[in-house]
Amino acid sequence: MSAHRAPIRRFSKMILVYILALLATAFFAFPIFWMITASLKSDQSITTYPPVWVFAPTLQNYVKLVEELGIMKMFINSAVIVGLSTCLAMVCGTLAAYALARFDIRNKQLIAFEVLSIRMLPPIVSVVPMFILARWLGVFDTYWLLIAAYALSGLPFVVWVMRVFIQDIPQSIEEAALIDGCSRLEAFWRVMLPLLLPGLAATMVIVFMFAWNEFLLASMLTSNAAKTLPVIAANTLNAKSIAWGMASAAGVIMSLPVVVLVLLMQRYLVRGLTLGAVKG
Amino acid sequence: MTDSISTAKVGGDKAQRAGERRAGLLLLTPAFVLMNVVGFFPMVYSLYISLTDYNPSHGGIARFVGLGNYAKAFFDLQYWHALGLTFVFVTLSVTSSLILAVLLSLLFNMRYPGFFLLRTIILIPMLITPIAVGIVWRVMMMPDLGVLNYILTVIGLQPQLWTSSSSTALLSIVLVDIWQWTPFMFLIVFAGISSLPKSPFEAAAIDGAGAIRVFFSITLPLLRPVIVIATLLRIVDAFRTYDAAFIMTRGGPDFATDLVSVYLQRVNFRVFDLGYGSALSWITLVILTVIILIFTKLSGFTRIISEKEGR
Amino acid sequence: MGIQIRNVQKRFGAVTVVNGVSVDIADGEFFVMLGESGCGKTTTLRMVAGLELPTSGSIHINGKDVTFAEPRHRDIAMAFQDYGLYPNMTVFENIAFPLKIRKVPQADRRRKVEETAGRLGIADYLSRKPFQLSGGQRQRVSLARALVRNPKVFLMDEPLSNLDAKLRAVMRTEIKKLVSDLGITTIYVTHDQIEAMSMADRIAVMRRGDMVQVGSPLEIYDRPLTRFVADFMGSPPMNLFPASLKTPGRPTCQIQEFVDSIPDDEQALIAGRLDSTGQFSAGIRPEHLKLVQPGSAGSARAVVDFVEPLGQTTNVYLTAGETRFIAVTDRCNRQVGDVVGVYAPPEFVRVIAN
Numbered sequence: 001m002s003a004h005r006a007p008i009r010r011f012s013k014m015i016l017v018y019i020l021a022l023l024a025t026a027f028f029a030f031p032i033f034w035m036i037t038a039s040l041k042s043d044q045s046i047t048t049y050p051p052v053w054v055f056a057p058t059l060q061n062y063v064k065l066v067e068e069l070g071i072m073k074m075f076i077n078s079a080v081i082v083g084l085s086t087c088l089a090m091v092c093g094t095l096a097a098y099a100l101a102r103f104d105i106r107n108k109q110l111i112a113f114e115v116l117s118i119r120m121l122p123p124i125v126s127v128v129p130m131f132i133l134a135r136w137l138g139v140f141d142t143y144w145l146l147i148a149a150y151a152l153s154g155l156p157f158v159v160w161v162m163r164v165f166i167q168d169i170p171q172s173i174e175e176a177a178l179i180d181g182c183s184r185l186e187a188f189w190r191v192m193l194p195l196l197l198p199g200l201a202a203t204m205v206i207v208f209m210f211a212w213n214e215f216l217l218a219s220m221l222t223s224n225a226a227k228t229l230p231v232i233a234a235n236t237l238n239a240k241s242i243a244w245g246m247a248s249a250a251g252v253i254m255s256l257p258v259v260v261l262v263l264l265m266q267r268y269l270v271r272g273l274t275l276g277a278v279k280g
Numbered sequence: 281m282t283d284s285i286s287t288a289k290v291g292g293d294k295a296q297r298a299g300e301r302r303a304g305l306l307l308l309t310p311a312f313v314l315m316n317v318v319g320f321f322p323m324v325y326s327l328y329i330s331l332t333d334y335n336p337s338h339g340g341i342a343r344f345v346g347l348g349n350y351a352k353a354f355f356d357l358q359y360w361h362a363l364g365l366t367f368v369f370v371t372l373s374v375t376s377s378l379i380l381a382v383l384l385s386l387l388f389n390m391r392y393p394g395f396f397l398l399r400t401i402i403l404i405p406m407l408i409t410p411i412a413v414g415i416v417w418r419v420m421m422m423p424d425l426g427v428l429n430y431i432l433t434v435i436g437l438q439p440q441l442w443t444s445s446s447s448t449a450l451l452s453i454v455l456v457d458i459w460q461w462t463p464f465m466f467l468i469v470f471a472g473i474s475s476l477p478k479s480p481f482e483a484a485a486i487d488g489a490g491a492i493r494v495f496f497s498i499t500l501p502l503l504r505p506v507i508v509i510a511t512l513l514r515i516v517d518a519f520r521t522y523d524a525a526f527i528m529t530r531g532g533p534d535f536a537t538d539l540v541s542v543y544l545q546r547v548n549f550r551v552f553d554l555g556y557g558s559a560l561s562w563i564t565l566v567i568l569t570v571i572i573l574i575f576t577k578l579s580g581f582t583r584i585i586s587e588k589e590g591r
Numbered sequence: 592m593g594i595q596i597r598n599v600q601k602r603f604g605a606v607t608v609v610n611g612v613s614v615d616i617a618d619g620e621f622f623v624m625l626g627e628s629g630c631g632k633t634t635t636l637r638m639v640a641g642l643e644l645p646t647s648g649s650i651h652i653n654g655k656d657v658t659f660a661e662p663r664h665r666d667i668a669m670a671f672q673d674y675g676l677y678p679n680m681t682v683f684e685n686i687a688f689p690l691k692i693r694k695v696p697q698a699d700r701r702r703k704v705e706e707t708a709g710r711l712g713i714a715d716y717l718s719r720k721p722f723q724l725s726g727g728q729r730q731r732v733s734l735a736r737a738l739v740r741n742p743k744v745f746l747m748d749e750p751l752s753n754l755d756a757k758l759r760a761v762m763r764t765e766i767k768k769l770v771s772d773l774g775i776t777t778i779y780v781t782h783d784q785i786e787a788m789s790m791a792d793r794i795a796v797m798r799r800g801d802m803v804q805v806g807s808p809l810e811i812y813d814r815p816l817t818r819f820v821a822d823f824m825g826s827p828p829m830n831l832f833p834a835s836l837k838t839p840g841r842p843t844c845q846i847q848e849f850v851d852s853i854p855d856d857e858q859a860l861i862a863g864r865l866d867s868t869g870q871f872s873a874g875i876r877p878e879h880l881k882l883v884q885p886g887s888a889g890s891a892r893a894v895v896d897f898v899e900p901l902g903q904t905t906n907v908y909l910t911a912g913e914t915r916f917i918a919v920t921d922r923c924n925r926q927v928g929d930v931v932g933v934y935a936p937p938e939f940v941r942v943i944a945n
Contacts, residue, residue, distance in 0.1 A: 017390050024384055025398045028405050028463065034427060035408075035416040046419070051427045088314070096311035103304030111308065118319055120572060122520035124541040125561040128548050129322035129329060135336075152318040155311060172675035175642050178662040179669045180689035180736070184303075190692075194679050213409040215523045216541070220549055230411040234527060237415065244419050251412025259407045263400065270471040277509045277585065278468055279475065 038248035046244045061249035069232060071250065078228040081143050082211040085150035089207050090200065092151070093158025098188070100159070101166040102174075112159070119156040119275065123216045131220060141223045149217050154207035157275060161206075164276030165199035166192070202268030209258045229254045330558035337552040349559035359560060361535065362543035363567070369450065369539060370518040373457040378511060380458065381465030382503075385473045386495070399470070406463040414527025417456045418443070421528075443529050446536035453537050456524050461517070465510050472506030473499070508579040515575060519568055540564055592618045592653050593776055594639065594744065599648035601634050601800075608634045610800035611648070616793075619774045621767065625787040625823070626797035632780045633748055635797070639778060640746050641665050653743055663692075665744075668737035672749040674729045676721040676736075682708070683717040686735045693740065707739045710769070727758045734766070738773070745770060747779045751786065763789055784824050788812065796820045816864075817944045821874050827906060830880070830916040831943065834873040836861050844873050845914050848891040849935040857942055864944035872943040879939040880918035882907065882925070883932040890932035895925050909933060 038046055040057040065071040096115070100108055130149060134140040169192065177187035215230040222231065233250035236243050262269065270278050330349055332342035353359060384402070388395050405413070420428045421442035429439035443449045480502065484494045500507075522541040525531070531538035531546070544564065548557035576582055594616040601609040609631040616622045624632040637643040639650055641662035649658045657665045668689075669675075677685050683704055690700045708714045711731045721729055730750055737745060750766070751759045767790045770777050781787055787794050788808045795805040796819070804816045815821035821829040834844035842861060844850040850873050864871050883890050891911050899906035900922070907918045907925055911933070918933065925931065 014392065017387065017392060020387055021392075021395065021398055024387070025401050028402045028459065031413075031416050031420060031459065032404055032408065034420055035412065038416070038419055047425050049425045050430050051425075092310035092314050095307040099304045099307035103307070105304045105308070115311070115315065118315065120516050120568070121319070121323075122541065122564070122568065124520060124522060124544045125565050126319070126322055126326070128554055128558050128561060129326035130318075131548075132329065132334075132554060133322055133325060148314075148318045152314055155314060159311060170673055170675065172671040172673050173677060175640075175662075176669070176671060176675035176677070176733075176736070177688075178642065179640060179667060181663040181692035183661065183663065186692070191677055195677075209407065213411075215409075215411050215526075216545075220545075230409055230523070233409070233411050233415065237418075237527060244415075247415045248412075248419065251409065251415050254409040255407065255412050258409070259404055262407050263403070266400070266403075269403075270468055273464065274468055274509050274513065278471055278506050 035248050035251050038244060039252045041245060043243070043245050046248075061243075061245040062253070064243075064246055065249050065253070069236070069246070071229070071232060071253065074227055074229050074232045075253070077143070077226055078212065081146045081226065081228060082150065082208060084143070085147040085211055086154060086204055086207045088147065088151035089154030089158050090204055093155050093203075094162050094196075094200070096155075097159050097162035098166055101163045102171070112163070115156050115159045116275070117156075118152060123153070123214075127217055127220050130217075134221060140221065141225050143226050145221050146218060146226060146228070149221065150211035150214065153214075154211060157207050157210075157272065158203055160275035160277075161203045161272050162196070162199060164271065165196055165203075169195050199268065202265050202272050205261045205265045206269075206272040209262060212254075212258055326558045326561060329555055330562050332555045334555040334558075335552050336554065342555065345555070349556045350563070352556060353559055353563055356560075358535070358538075359540075359543060359563075362538045362540045363564075365450065365536075365538060366519060366540045369454060369457070369521065370515060372451075372454045373461070373518050374511060374514050376454070377458045377462040377465050377514065378469075378507065380462045381469045381510075382500075382507075384462070384466045385470040386499075388470060389473050403463050403467060405460045406467075408460070410460065410523035411527055413456060413460050414524040417452075417459075417524070418528045421452060443537070444533060446532075446534040449529055449533055449536040453521075453525050453528060456528070457518065457521060460524070461514060465514060468506060468510040469503065472503045476502050505584045508581050508584060512572070512575060512579070512581060516568075516572065519571075593620065594653075594778070595649075595651040596635070596639070597649045597651075599635065599638060599645045599650060601631070601638060601643065602646045607800055609638070609645075612797075612800075612802050613648075614795060614802060614805060616776060616778065619771075619776055621770060621777045621779065621790060621792045623779045623781060623787040623791035623794045624797055624802075625781060625784060625794050627782055627823075630797040631800040632797045636746055636748055636778055636780045639744075640667055640669055666742055667744040667746055668740070668742035669746040670730070670733050670737050670748065670750040672752055674721070674733040674753075676729060676732055678721050680720075681717065682713065682719050682721070682724070682732050685721065685732055686717075686739050689736060689740045703739055704735075707735045711735045711738075726754050727762065730754065730762065734769070738769070738775075741773075743776060745775045745777045747777065749781055750779075752781070752783070759786075766790070784826070788824070796823060814941060815874070815943060818872055818874075821872075821941070821943050825876060827877050827917045827919065829874045829876050829941075831872045831874045832914065832916070833870060835868075835870045836865060837869070842871075842873070846891045846911055846933075848889055849873055849875065849940055852889065852937040853940050853942070854937055857940065860942045864942055866945045870945055872945055874941040874943045875935050875939055877906070877917040877919040878904075879936060880916075880920075881934040881936070882918060882920055882923070883934050885930050885932040887932050887934070890934040893931055893933045895927055895929040895931060897927060898925055 039061050040059070041052075041055055042058055042060065045052050045055045099105060100112055105111070130145070131140070134145050139145045173195070174187050174192060177191040178184070182190060213230065215234065218228045219231045219234065222228070229250070233247060233254055236247040236250055329342070331344060331346060333345050333348070334342035388399055420426050423429060423439070423441050423444050426442070428442070432439050441448055442452045476499070480498050481494065484498055489497070520541055521539060522545070525537055525539050525542055526545070529537040531542040544557060544560055547553050547560060596612055596614050596616075599609060599612045600607070612631070612635055624635060626632045634643060638645050639652070641657065641660055644659060649656060651657065652665055652667070677688065680688065686704045686708060687700050690703060695703070704717070705714065708717060711734055713728060713731045713735060716724060716728060721732065724732065733750070747766075751762050754762060763786055779790060791808050793805060794808055794811050795802045796811065797803065798819050804811055804820050811820060812824050815824060815829065818831055821831060832845045832849060834842050834850055836842050840858065842850045842853065842858075861871060885892055893909040893911040895907060896910050896915065897908040899908070904919050904921060905923050907920055907923070909916055909918060909931070
């Protein structure tokens with residue numbers, strides 16, 4: 001009897017699991033779907049009720065973003081600022097991570113936790129002194145200010161994640177290189193670096209993501225010349241008539257690079273996001 | 281005794297050469313400069329500002345007022361209201377997304393065909409720029425034209441006012457926060473679940489433990505370190521939530537979503553009361569630090585980290 | 592020529608890991624440093640390699656002072672416990688790496704790599720990556736990488752300890768043969784006394800940062816200076832009996848019969864090996880004890896506690912009064928509870944410092 005029923009029970013359990021999984025996915029996917037379709041709708045069809053599901057897609061929102069708001073400039077701003085700050089954080093952070101992983105330094109643990117404390121610092125707290133100092137130094141609304149700020153906020157990720165990646169490479173590999181005739185620098189360059197590349201790329205994507213998506217500092221520390229994408233996207237809602245289509249299009253443009261990059265580098269995502277504490 | 285100490289030492293830092301103590305410090309220098317010049321120096325400066333009445337819109341002359349700003353903050357009901365709201369927001373959002381994440385992890389741990397794809401799709405919300413998240417949810421939550429109310433009507437429920445009513449506004453931005461950050465928790469908890477050892481579960485099966493029993497006495501305790509880490513990171517980030525709230529409500533209606541960061545932004549950049557704003561910032565920072573310390577103490581976070589360090 | 596280690600000391604903070612070690616290693620010698628983990632053997636090796644710097648003392652390799660030289664300027668090769676292979680390179684690239692760094696022309700490189708790989712029997716795996724190899728093959732690759740540039744000195748840090756017992760025995764003979772054919776001066780670190788015995792020209796037994804005894808394998812086996820060395824070498828280890836010298840020329844021992852007729856030259860050693868309380872140990876290897884009729888001349892009475900037949904030999908666990916010890920005999924049919932006489936041939940009884 002029960003032997004007869006078992007497959008049926010297993011089958012209905014599977015159906016149930018699939019339904020739950022699809023419902024969950026739908027909950028998380030629907031707003032994204034809605035954003036993409038809204039960006040392809042004309043302003044009239046966005047504000048029709050009940051909502052239209054079938055419509056003639058148009059790129060006019062994207063065209064308007066480029067032509068009326070000059071979004072290309074913000075895109076370049078974002079790319080330059082985020083790109084340079086990511087590189088800066090990667091270089092400073094990886095050097096520090098190497099030192100913390102391989103050298104005998106006094107108060108190592110303390111230094112590591114000092115770096116970690118930056119991760120805890122809310123930007124709304126640091127933005128005021130940065131604002132005052134930036135005006136005073138004349139770097140307000142320049143690339144440099146945001147580059148420095150984003151490099152700083154990326155630093156704890158790089159230091160902690162890269163430290164774990166470096167510790168994961170057996171010391172003996174590096175020592176073998178020293179014995180085989182490399183200097184310390186050559187050993188790092190020729191042996192360690194190739195092994196660290198996946199980790200570096202994964203960390204870089206995460207630092208990039210947080211800087212690319214950052215809004216608070218960007219909106220307070222720029223006024224015009226160094227505006228980034230999130231700021232201009234927020235501004236589309238500031239206008240007297242709210243341009244939903246353009247706002248959605250800006251949302252798509254902003255989110256696309258991060259989504260693509262992160263999904264490509266999914267393998268080390270967990271490790272990166274937890275600053276090396278959890279293995280993915 | 282001495283033997284074991286010396287082995288530990290040898291195992292740890294093997295690669296020391298003449299002058300390399302200096303090399304180590306040299307490698308730390310760029311990070312150190314960045315940290316202090318961009319990080320700690322402005323914070324110390326902000327401590328100084330908080331003792332003045334600096335306000336650039338009043339001519340920008342800073343008069344020293346001692347602890348005046350802090351005294352003023354003590355009686356600033358608006359600030360304490362914002363702080364209270366933030367507590368409610370963080371608690372609701374973090375707890376719900378944690379529970380959701382654990383449930384999702386259990387569900388997706390069944391590993392049926394196609395689940396990898398669904399899991400990847402579920403990740404996407406955390407990658408979307410928070411400003412864009414605010415925009416799309418604001419579109420969807422429009423009370424008369426929004427798709428959410430349409431869906432509610434279709435399935436026979438009452439349409440809601442969402443962010444337009446002070447009674448549902450906070451819950452609405454909590455919902456958005458859950459939507460965006462449950463994937464983050466899910467990703468980490470799922471990684472934890474997938475790397476659990478098999479043997480305790482096999483032992484439990486042999487002992488005849490039921491599914492719920494297994495979950496509470498094996499799965500959850502084993503997942504604890506992972507959950508603690510994910511929760512800590514989430515608390516830190518939820519506390520600073522600004523972008524979506526700024527886009528969706530600006531603290532309204534009737535200050536129902538006036539989170540600390542929104543309130544601080546208003547004090548600092550609408551009124552430009554920077555001296556007072558700095559004092560509030562410092563109070564907030566101290567409170568956040570205390571919360572984190574309490575959490576790390578209660579959850580054994582430090583022990584988890586030092587176990588990892590010691591491996 | 593060879594390697595001279597002079598008064599080398601290494602401290603990590605307050606902990607002294609190597610405590611003034613001095614030893615001369617001859618050209619072409621196979622020198623083994625033996626000891627438990629944390630005894631300072633690996634640190635000593637790493638100082639010779641230049642991966643660690645001595646706190647004081649000096650190291651000369653082939654007449655050159657290399658105490659503070661970088662590893663690459665020492666003309667040494669090294670094999671690591673975990674092999675230290677470059678995981679992203681193929682076997683060929685791994686072996687060729689030291690040549691590449693030294694800018695050996697490509698054609699020469701290929702020839703040398705193939706030659707060395709052939710000698711170590713890994714010529715078929717040259718295009719594989721390390722993770723596709725078994726432990727034994729990986730160790731061969733690491734040996735090939737070390738040997739490919741004809742180093743003067745070869746340092747090995749427990750190279751066999753990650754292999755299973757059978758493979759370990761094979762590799763032992765292979766390594767020994769390889770380096771003695773090539774005539775390379777070798778320092779080999781291990782905690783395995785069988786490895787040390789079977790491979791070494793000379794063994795240094797280390798303990799707590801000191802070289803307790805340096806000598807040929809048989810010297811160390813036959814004439815251990817201290818209890819530690821006696822206990823460390825041989826399996827089952829040497830039987831050690833507390834003894835003292837109250838009246839000159841008449842040592843007393845727990846089992847008095849064993850020390851009654853110690854030869855004169857061994858007797859003469861006692862004075863030098865007494866500890867501060869006038870105690871020493873009388874030692875005898877289990878295989879030298881003879882089981883005889885109870886009560887026969889010069890024998891001690893003992894009861895059989897436990898019998899462990901090993902096929903060729905038998906371990907017999909014995910108790911005499913309060914004292915427990917082991918005898919290794921040929922195959923025998925002693926039973927638990929048997930009363931036997933135990934005879935220790937005087938020429939095999941050793942005077943050992945505590």
